[in-house]
Amino acid sequence: MPEPTALKLTAKDFKSDQEVRWCPGCGDYAILAAVQGFMPELGIPRENIVFISGIGCSSRFPYYMNTYGMHSIHGRAPAIATGLSTTRPDLSIWVVTGDGDALSIGGNHLIHALRRNVNLKILLFNNRIYGLTKGQYSPTSEIGKITKSTPVGSADAPFNPLSLALGAEATFVARTIDSDRKHLQSVLRAAAEHQGSAFVEIYQNCNIFNDGAFDQLKEPATRDDYLIRLEHRQPITFGTDGQFCVVHPPGGFGLEVRETATTPTDQIVVHDATVTDPAYAFALTRLPGPDLRNTPIGVLRSVNRPAYDTVVQEQVATAKARTDQTLEQQLARLLANGDTWTII
Amino acid sequence: MTKQIRQLDRVVIRFAGDSGDGMQLTGDRFTSETAQLGNDISTLPNFPAEIRAPAGTLPGVSSFQVHFADYDILTPGDAPNVLVAMNPAALKANLVDLPRGADVIVNTDEFTKRNLAKVGYQVSPLDDGSLDGYVVHPVALTSMTVGALAGLEVSKKDAERAKNMFALGLLSWMYSRPYESTLRFLERKFAARPELVAANVAAFRAGWNFGETTEDFSVRYEVKPAKMVAGTYRNITGNQALSLGLVAAGVRSGLPVFLGAYPITPASDILHELSKHKRFGVVTMQAEDEIAAVGAALGASYGGSLGVTTTSGPGVALKSETISLAVALELPLVVVDVQRAGPSTGMPTKTEQADLNMALFGRHGEAPVAVIAPKSPADCFHAALEAARIALTYRTPVILLSDNYVANGSEPWLLPDIDSLPDLRVQFATAPNGEDGTTFLPYLRDPATLARPWAVPGTPGLEHRIGGLEKADKTGDISYDPANHDLMVRTRAARIDTIPVPDIEVEDPDGDARVLVLGWGSTYGPIGAACRTLRQRGLAIAQAHLRHLAPMPANLGDVLRAYDRVVIPEMNLGQLAHVIRARYLIDAIGYNQVRGLPFTAAELETTLEEVVKNA
Numbered sequence: 001m002p003e004p005t006a007l008k009l010t011a012k013d014f015k016s017d018q019e020v021r022w023c024p025g026c027g028d029y030a031i032l033a034a035v036q037g038f039m040p041e042l043g044i045p046r047e048n049i050v051f052i053s054g055i056g057c058s059s060r061f062p063y064y065m066n067t068y069g070m071h072s073i074h075g076r077a078p079a080i081a082t083g084l085s086t087t088r089p090d091l092s093i094w095v096v097t098g099d100g101d102a103l104s105i106g107g108n109h110l111i112h113a114l115r116r117n118v119n120l121k122i123l124l125f126n127n128r129i130y131g132l133t134k135g136q137y138s139p140t141s142e143i144g145k146i147t148k149s150t151p152v153g154s155a156d157a158p159f160n161p162l163s164l165a166l167g168a169e170a171t172f173v174a175r176t177i178d179s180d181r182k183h184l185q186s187v188l189r190a191a192a193e194h195q196g197s198a199f200v201e202i203y204q205n206c207n208i209f210n211d212g213a214f215d216q217l218k219e220p221a222t223r224d225d226y227l228i229r230l231e232h233r234q235p236i237t238f239g240t241d242g243q244f245c246v247v248h249p250p251g252g253f254g255l256e257v258r259e260t261a262t263t264p265t266d267q268i269v270v271h272d273a274t275v276t277d278p279a280y281a282f283a284l285t286r287l288p289g290p291d292l293r294n295t296p297i298g299v300l301r302s303v304n305r306p307a308y309d310t311v312v313q314e315q316v317a318t319a320k321a322r323t324d325q326t327l328e329q330q331l332a333r334l335l336a337n338g339d340t341w342t343i344i
Numbered sequence: 345m346t347k348q349i350r351q352l353d354r355v356v357i358r359f360a361g362d363s364g365d366g367m368q369l370t371g372d373r374f375t376s377e378t379a380q381l382g383n384d385i386s387t388l389p390n391f392p393a394e395i396r397a398p399a400g401t402l403p404g405v406s407s408f409q410v411h412f413a414d415y416d417i418l419t420p421g422d423a424p425n426v427l428v429a430m431n432p433a434a435l436k437a438n439l440v441d442l443p444r445g446a447d448v449i450v451n452t453d454e455f456t457k458r459n460l461a462k463v464g465y466q467v468s469p470l471d472d473g474s475l476d477g478y479v480v481h482p483v484a485l486t487s488m489t490v491g492a493l494a495g496l497e498v499s500k501k502d503a504e505r506a507k508n509m510f511a512l513g514l515l516s517w518m519y520s521r522p523y524e525s526t527l528r529f530l531e532r533k534f535a536a537r538p539e540l541v542a543a544n545v546a547a548f549r550a551g552w553n554f555g556e557t558t559e560d561f562s563v564r565y566e567v568k569p570a571k572m573v574a575g576t577y578r579n580i581t582g583n584q585a586l587s588l589g590l591v592a593a594g595v596r597s598g599l600p601v602f603l604g605a606y607p608i609t610p611a612s613d614i615l616h617e618l619s620k621h622k623r624f625g626v627v628t629m630q631a632e633d634e635i636a637a638v639g640a641a642l643g644a645s646y647g648g649s650l651g652v653t654t655t656s657g658p659g660v661a662l663k664s665e666t667i668s669l670a671v672a673l674e675l676p677l678v679v680v681d682v683q684r685a686g687p688s689t690g691m692p693t694k695t696e697q698a699d700l701n702m703a704l705f706g707r708h709g710e711a712p713v714a715v716i717a718p719k720s721p722a723d724c725f726h727a728a729l730e731a732a733r734i735a736l737t738y739r740t741p742v743i744l745l746s747d748n749y750v751a752n753g754s755e756p757w758l759l760p761d762i763d764s765l766p767d768l769r770v771q772f773a774t775a776p777n778g779e780d781g782t783t784f785l786p787y788l789r790d791p792a793t794l795a796r797p798w799a800v801p802g803t804p805g806l807e808h809r810i811g812g813l814e815k816a817d818k819t820g821d822i823s824y825d826p827a828n829h830d831l832m833v834r835t836r837a838a839r840i841d842t843i844p845v846p847d848i849e850v851e852d853p854d855g856d857a858r859v860l861v862l863g864w865g866s867t868y869g870p871i872g873a874a875c876r877t878l879r880q881r882g883l884a885i886a887q888a889h890l891r892h893l894a895p896m897p898a899n900l901g902d903v904l905r906a907y908d909r910v911v912i913p914e915m916n917l918g919q920l921a922h923v924i925r926a927r928y929l930i931d932a933i934g935y936n937q938v939r940g941l942p943f944t945a946a947e948l949e950t951t952l953e954e955v956v957k958n959a
């Protein structure tokens with residue numbers, strides 16, 4: 001067997017020989033470049049990294065990564081990755097999915113992967129639209145969205161992916177943006193370090209079917225006033241001059257945004273991603289309004305809970321340690337278990 | 345009182361009672377005692393779908409039939425010689441199957457006005473002469489059990505519950521069964537509650553002694569051991585055998601077995617059984633749904649495990665898209681379908697063979713897979729190994745079509761020698777296979793098997809991407825080339841068609857039969873029993889049984905064409921017959937029943953006799 005590949009890798013080493021076929025200007029390019037740029041940092045040999053995706057524009061991702069990869073079927077990537085992770089805890093497994101893939105057809109697998117805390121890094125490219133099927137509304141499209149399939153506006157309320165993940169007992173929940181490479185990579189880093197499921201929502205622009213969906217968060221004129229950049233153990237203030245802050249008003253259930261100038265410093269919430277009660281992170285996910293004002297990005301939640309594959313493999317190891325017989329001897333005993341009789 | 349002893353060559357006993365009466369356990373114990381004695385056995389449980397149907401009602405009746413003989417038998421028997429009826433419901437539900445002259449042992453304590461009314465008896469059938477054609481043995485089973493336990497420290501309820509052991513003791517006496525294994529079993533089962541061991545043992549002995557002393561039972565029977573191949577045996581159900589076959593496949597391949605499953609009757613017992621065998625490296629996952637179960641199994645196969653998923657028809661329907669993905673990815677996958685009566689929820693605890701079309705054709709696109717079916721409970725062990733062998737060697741999904749009848753039925757199983765089991769070791773790809781010595785071609789095939797290399801993640805230098813999009817031959821790159829798609833579709837078909845499977849064998853002892861009866865799966869027993877009787881009566885008939893349904897044995901066409909008439913009995917509306925007609929242009933005659941019950945040998949005998957006489 002050839003030697004494990006050298007670990008002095010660069011972004012180029014993670015580029016496959018396949019021609020990338022997203023629409024020019026698609027946010028997926030930026031994400032791909034950011035991921036390829038980040039991979040060498042992992043310090044994991046290429047052969048031990050696997051990308052598994054479902055179906056959608058975003059799900060073409062594995063073809064472009066020079067690692068092991070599987071482009072599977074619509075919505076099922078978390079399930080397939082769960083089987084791989086459970087039997088191969090030695091691998092670094094990344095799931096790439098879209099808002100339709102993860103939250104519509106594959107919603108069941110996503111929530112169960114999160115509740116099990118399978119050791120997967122799940123990257124949800126949220127463009128709030130069905131890209132590959134040419135522009136129908138998605139489960140993250142805003143209510144009233146006019147698309148090919150909803151000519152007078154969609155009638156159903158969207159999911160908030162991060163709220164959903166928290167409700168599904170996710171141990172790691174983060175959000176980032178395609179165009180902010182540095183931030184994206186910092187979130188990837190935190191996700192990679194997390195043991196168990198890491199759920200990362202990446203706001204991604206589909207310049208063909210939903211162009212500008214996240215412009216407020218990207219335009220220099222608005223972004224600083226709209227984005228809440230969460231930093232672990234830092235007071236949550238934001239805005240061009242830090243003029244806004246987040247507080248937990250007494251008697252209320254959630255968090256609210258206030259003017260920093262009129263808020264006593266000790267009332268400003270200090271961000272702590274390790275808070276056990278998911279209600280805190282949930283409250284963060286509820287801050288943004290329909291216009292995307294007050295959108296938190298960064299790691300909202302990062303808590304420890306044993307990963308599914310670890311527990312499963314420990315059960316196997318414990319069972320194996322109970323005997324020093326060979327597998328064949330054990331099998332012979334197993335077959336002859338219970339009442340037997342012999343005919344001569 | 346000395347009792348007359350009469351020899352019998354075979355007996356069919358049915359234990360029937362309320363779900364809470366412990367009839368399955370009673371039947372199991374009687375079977376085990378019978379096995380110890382060396383009779384050939386075949387059993388069939390029949391339980392309600394409801395977990396706790398109201399006590400004393402017809403839907404709540406649970407029964408267990410055991411057929412044992414001094415020769416080799418093929419079925420659990422068409423009709424019982426003896427019915428043990430623990431209450432009026434059990435009598436009413438089972439009387440239709442009882443031939444005149446059969447023995448009926450009834451628990452008279454339960455024949456109260458109220459219980460009779462529950463099942464619509466105005467007058468007790470014990471009093472109105474309606475059982476005149478039977479040999480009725482009224483026994484106050486409950487009160488005699490309670491009486492026998494009088495000196496023991498058990499509650500009235502526990503004492504009453506031991507009545508099934510009284511019945512077992514009586515039947516064990518009647519048929520001269522060795523009972524040591526039952527006493528040992530009771531000690532194990534109630535190890536934590538010694539007072540229950542004492543109670544159940546006392547009830548058993550009381551039943552035995554009652555047989556010995558009462559005048560109502562004047563005859564005792566013996567059934568001599570059957571001549572069976574030398575070796576060690578155990579009694580086993582199809583689901584158990586299938587589970588052990590999968591464990592054995594793991595040992596013989598050296599690969600971890602991964603089972604992804606979602607609970608469904610009648611397949612759940614495989615999940616339960618396999619979850620106990622972690623020390624063999626078997627990992628079981630109860631998935632969130634059927635789709636996840638097969639997806640996880642496929643993911644495990646991708647990583648170098650033997651991926652397995654077990655389910656019943658509704659589950660296979662949900663798994664269909666993922667099975668097609670496995671066809672495209674060309675990875676090993678074993679899909680077990682323990683068939684039950686459909687469509688939809690149908691009759692979940694009843695048997696049927698109506699998923700054959702789905703197994704052969706139920707996928708989108710041209711998505712051929714291998715399909716095999718076990719013919720009896722013990723055969724499930726070997727069928728599981730065969731499914732694994734094909735999946736691993738040819739890197740393909742294999743559908744294994746069991747059914748409720750073989751899954752829950754049991755028969756003696758000659759324990760195999762581990763070394764005699766097939767060697768299932770596989771060769772993972774370890775080095776680039778391209779001509780330049782550095783590229784890896786994930787779809788470059790082994791010319792002998794047409795299998796592509798199995799390059800598992802973690803192997804340096806072989807990083808590659810696979811997916812559901814059509815792949816270019818050899819490189820596996822995405823391809824929309826028309827000629828390439830045509831080639832890949834045909835190659836995937838050829839991959840399955842050229843899997844070598846053993847020739848089908850024909851049983852035609854005198855070689856002069858003009859009629860062939862062709863079956864598949866669990867109908868083997870009743871068809872075989874019917875053919876035997878016909879031959880004993882001087883009629884010539886040939887029997888052939890398909891284990892491999894895709895691909896079919898190479899000699900099948902020649903075999904079929906050698907007979908004037910081909911009859912295909914199936915528990916569906918003619919699914920195999922359709923395929924045979926289409927593929928071999930043979931005017932096969934279907935004999936079809938979908939009653940949720942296995943064929944009886946007698947009805948097949950009548951049908952086949954007609955065909956033979958008119959051939």
Ligand SMILES: Cc1ncc(C[n+]2csc(CCOP(=O)(O)OP(=O)(O)O)c2C)c(N)n1
Binds near residue numbers: 059074099
């Ligand atoms: C079973 C199945 N149903 C439907 C489709 C069609 N389909 C492909 S991608 C897609 C939606 C993709 O949307 P999203 O997940 O948001 O990905 P994006 O293209 O936006 O990245 C749909 C409906 C499919 N491939 N498979």
Ligand code: SF4
Binds near residue numbers: 021022026
């Ligand atoms: S349709 Fe949208 S999401 Fe898909 S590639 Fe084009 S821009 Fe990207």
Ligand SMILES: [Mg+2]
Binds near residue numbers: 098128130
């Ligand atoms: Mg989308």
